[in-house]
Amino acid sequence: MLKDIFREYDIRGIVGDELNQISIKAIGKELGAVMKERGVKNVSVGYDARLSAPELFDYLLSGLNTNDLEIFDIGLLATPVGYYSVFNGVFDANIMITGSHNPKEYNGFKITIGTDSFFGDDITKLGQRVCALVDSKEQIPNNTKCQKYDILSKYVDFFTQCFAHLKGFDLPFVCDCANGAAGVSLEAIIKALDLNAHILYPKPDGNFPNHHPDPSVAENLQDLKMALNSGKFALGFGFDGDGDRIAVLSKKRLIKGDELAYLYALNMKNPRVLGEVKCSQNMYEQIDKIGKTFMGKTGHSNIKKAMKELNIDMAAEVSGHIFFKERFFGFDDAVYAAMRVLELCAKGVDLDAKLDQLPKLYSTDEIKINSSDKNKFIIVEEIKNALNTADLPQILNVIDIDGVRVRFKDGWALVRASNTTPVLVTRFEANSQENLSLIQEKFTALINKISSNFKDNNE
Numbered sequence: 315m316l317k318d319i320f321r322e323y324d325i326r327g328i329v330g331d332e333l334n335q336i337s338i339k340a341i342g343k344e345l346g347a348v349m350k351e352r353g354v355k356n357v358s359v360g361y362d363a364r365l366s367a368p369e370l371f372d373y374l375l376s377g378l379n380t381n382d383l384e385i386f387d388i389g390l391l392a393t394p395v396g397y398y399s400v401f402n403g404v405f406d407a408n409i410m411i412t413g414s415h416n417p418k419e420y421n422g423f424k425i426t427i428g429t430d431s432f433f434g435d436d437i438t439k440l441g442q443r444v445c446a447l448v449d450s451k452e453q454i455p456n457n458t459k460c461q462k463y464d465i466l467s468k469y470v471d472f473f474t475q476c477f478a479h480l481k482g483f484d485l486p487f488v489c490d491c492a493n494g495a496a497g498v499s500l501e502a503i504i505k506a507l508d509l510n511a512h513i514l515y516p517k518p519d520g521n522f523p524n525h526h527p528d529p530s531v532a533e534n535l536q537d538l539k540m541a542l543n544s545g546k547f548a549l550g551f552g553f554d555g556d557g558d559r560i561a562v563l564s565k566k567r568l569i570k571g572d573e574l575a576y577l578y579a580l581n582m583k584n585p586r587v588l589g590e591v592k593c594s595q596n597m598y599e600q601i602d603k604i605g606k607t608f609m610g611k612t613g614h615s616n617i618k619k620a621m622k623e624l625n626i627d628m629a630a631e632v633s634g635h636i637f638f639k640e641r642f643f644g645f646d647d648a649v650y651a652a653m654r655v656l657e658l659c660a661k662g663v664d665l666d667a668k669l670d671q672l673p674k675l676y677s678t679d680e681i682k683i684n685s686s687d688k689n690k691f692i693i694v695e696e697i698k699n700a701l702n703t704a705d706l707p708q709i710l711n712v713i714d715i716d717g718v719r720v721r722f723k724d725g726w727a728l729v730r731a732s733n734t735t736p737v738l739v740t741r742f743e744a745n746s747q748e749n750l751s752l753i754q755e756k757f758t759a760l761i762n763k764i765s766s767n768f769k770d771n772n773e
Contacts, residue, residue, distance in 0.1 A: 316448060318687070319422070320441030322733035323433050323615045326413070326422030329366040333421060335373050337444065339454040342377020344443040345409070345425065348436075349383065352427055354406040356384040358399040358463065360391045361411035362495040362556045363518035366421045370411050372458050374423070379457040386463040390518055392495040392557025393424055394647035398472070399465045400426050401643040412495075412556040415528035418520060424556075429643075433615030469499060474506045476641065477653050481507050483660050487549040488512045488541040489652070492527035492534065493519040496557035500649050509656070512547065514538070527554050529561035530633050530680075538563055549659070551652045558614070559634040560648035562655055566666045572597040573669055574651070575630035579605060580668065581658055582640055588620055588629035591716045591728055592680065592741050596672050597630075611716040613733055614646055632680075632741075675725075676750040677743040683761060685738050689768045690731035693738065694718060696764045697729055704760045707753065720757070724749040727757040738765070 316337055319327035325341065327333045349357065357378065361367035367390070378385055388399060396410040407427045413420040425432035432440075489511060491497035497516030504511045514537055515524045525534045529552035538550040542563055552561035562569040569577070572593040579585040585605035589597055590612045598607045610620040610629075617629045617637055621644050629637040636651040637644060658665065685693060698718045701709060706720070713719040717730020717739075725744025732739050738761065744750035 316445055317441050320437045320444075322437070323431075323613045324422055324424045325437065326416065326420060326734065328419050329370070329421050330419075333366075333370065336448055338370055338373035339377040340444045340447040341423065341440075342374040343380045343454055344377075344440055344447060346378040346381035346383055347443075348440060349407050349427060350381050354383065354427060356386060356405050357407045357409060358386045358388045358396060358405040358465065359409045359411070359460070360388040360393075360396040360399075360465075362393065362413065363390065363493060363520045364411070364413050364418065364421050364555075365520035367411050367520070370421055372456070374409065374411065375458045375460055376454055376456050379459055380454065385460040387460045388463050388465045390495060390498060391466060392499055392647075392649065394558055394645060394649070395465060395469050395499055396424075397426060397645045397647070398469050398643070401429055401645065402468070402472070404463075404465065404468070410556065414556050415526075415530070415554040415559070417526070418522055431615035431618050433613075466499060466502065470502045470506055473503045473650070473653065477507060477657065480509065480653065480656055480660055482509075483507075483656060484510045485549070485656065485659050486510045486512075486547045487551065487656070488514065488538065488547045489516075489551045489553070490514040490529075490535070490538045491516045491553050492529070492555065493517060493522050493524060494527040494553060494555035494557060496553035496649060499557070500553075503649060503653075512541070514541065522555075529554055529559065535561060535563065535568070549655065551648075551655075553648050554634075557648050558646045560636065560651045561634055562652075564666050567669070569665065569669070570594075571630045571632045571634045571636060574634075574636060574655070575628060576600055576672070577658060577663070577665060577668060578628055578636070578638075578654055580663065581661065582627060585640070586625060586627045588617060588624065588626045588637075590617070590631050591713065591719045591730060592632045592739075593630065594632075594675060594677060594743060595726065596675055600672060609713060609715065612730070617646075618644060673745075675743055675745060676747050678741055678750070678754065681740045681742075682732075682735075682737040683740065683765065685731070685736055685765065686768075687736045690736060690738055693761075693765055693768060694729060694731050696767075697760060700760065700764060704756075706756050706760065722753060725753050727753050729757070729761055
C-alpha cells in the first residue's frame with residue numbers, strides 16, 4: 315500500500331510498485347508545498363547509484379516545480395554530500411534519492427529542511443497528503459526545470475582543509491565502495507590528501523555487480539577481508555550504497571560502531587556521546603570514565619534530533635552510522651568517519667590494543683524475528699508487561715525508550731520493533747558465553763511465547 319512507504323526515518327519502497335510516476339510526482343508536489351510553508355526558497359536534489367534514480371529524479375522535479383522553488387541538481391553523490399549542501403548554508407533544503415543498503419529494486423527519499431531531518435510525524439502527515447492527492451486523480455505535468463550545482467568540489471575542499479594534517483600519511487589501507495555512491499567523493503578526497511589507499515569497486519553501478527552494498531552483512535566484506543589477509547594493508551573500510559554507514563576492519567577484528575565510538579572518544583576532550591539501545595555496555599561504561607554518555611532511539615533522524623537537544627559531540631549506532639558534531643556538522647558521514655580513524659592511527663593509537671584492554675564481553679549480532687507491521691509494536695509492549703512474571707534472571711533495570719532493553723546482573727537483552735521492516739530486532743550481551751546463552755535462550759522463549767498469540771496475523 316502507498317501509505318506503507320512513508321517510514322519513520324524516510325520514504326522507501328519498490329520502484330514501479332509503490333514508487334511510480336503518479337506517487338512520486340505527488341510526493342514532489344506535497345513535499346514542495348511543505349517546504350514552501352517553512353520558508354524554503356531553494357532545494358538541492360541528489361541521488362545515489364540506483365538504476366532508477368534518473369526516472370525518480372524527473373518525476374520528483376515535476377512535483378516540486380509546482381511550488382515555484384529554485385531546484386538545483388547536485389548529481390550522483392553520497393547522501394552525506396547532500397546533507398553538507400544544507401548544513402554549510404548553501405541551500406535551504408535537500409532531498410537525496412537513495413535506496414541506501416536495500417536491494418536494488420528499492421529506492422526512496424531522505425529529506426532535510428534547514429538542518430533538521432524530516433521524519434516521524436512529519437513524514438506520516440506528508441503521506442496522508444500524498445495519498446489524498448493520488449486519490450484525487452490530479453494530473454501533474456512533466457517539468458524537470460532545474461540548475462546544475464557543483465557541491466562536490468566544496469565538500470572535497472572542506473575535507474582537504476579539515477584533514478590537512480593527514481596529507482601524505484603513508485599507512486596503507488583498502489576501501490570497498492561496493493559500486494555505491496561513496497566512491498565519487500572518496501576518490502577525490504584520497505587524491506587531494508595523497509593517501510596510501512587502494513579502492514575496490516569505486517565506480518557507481520546500480521546493478522551492484524560485485525556484491526550487495528550492505529557492510530553489516532559478513533558476506534559483503536569478503537573481498538575486503540581478502541585484501542587485508544594479503545598483508546598489504548593495515549586497515550579496511552567498507553561503505554554502504556549511499557555512503558553514510560561504515561564498516562572498519564583491522565587485521566584482528568571487525569570494529570563495530572559502538573567500539574568505534576569508544577576509540578573516537580579517546581581523542582576528544584570531555585566527550586558527550588550518544589549511543590542507541592543496541593550499543594554495548596562497554597561503550598557506555600568506558601566513555602563515562604572520560605566524559606558522559608546518553609542512550610537514545612535507533613535511526614538517523616532520531617539521533618540527529620537528540621544530538622541537538624542534548625548538545626552531543628558524537629553519536630553511534632552499532633551498524634556503523636557515526637555522527638560527529640565535534641569539528642563537524644552533526645550528521646552521519648562514512649567517509650568522514652574513515653578519516654577520523656586514520657587520524658587516530660596517525661596519532662599512534664593502536665586500535666586493536668585499545669579494544670583488547672576493554673572488559674571481555676560476549677554479544678550476538680542483531681537477530682531478526684519475522685513479525686508484521688501491524689503487530690510488531692504491540693508484541694514489544696506485551697513483552698514489557700510480562701517481564702515481572704517471566705522466567706528470566708533477576709532484572710536490574712528496564713530501559714524502554716526504544717523497544718525494551720532489560721539489564722541483568724550478568725548482561726542484557728533487547729527487543730525492539732524495526733521502523734523499516736516487519737521484524738522484531740533482538741540483541742544480547744553478557745560477561746561470559748554461558749551467561750549469554752542463558753539470557754538469549756530465556757528471553758527468546760519469552761518473545762516466541764508472546765509472538766505466538768499473534769501468529770495468525772503474522773502469516
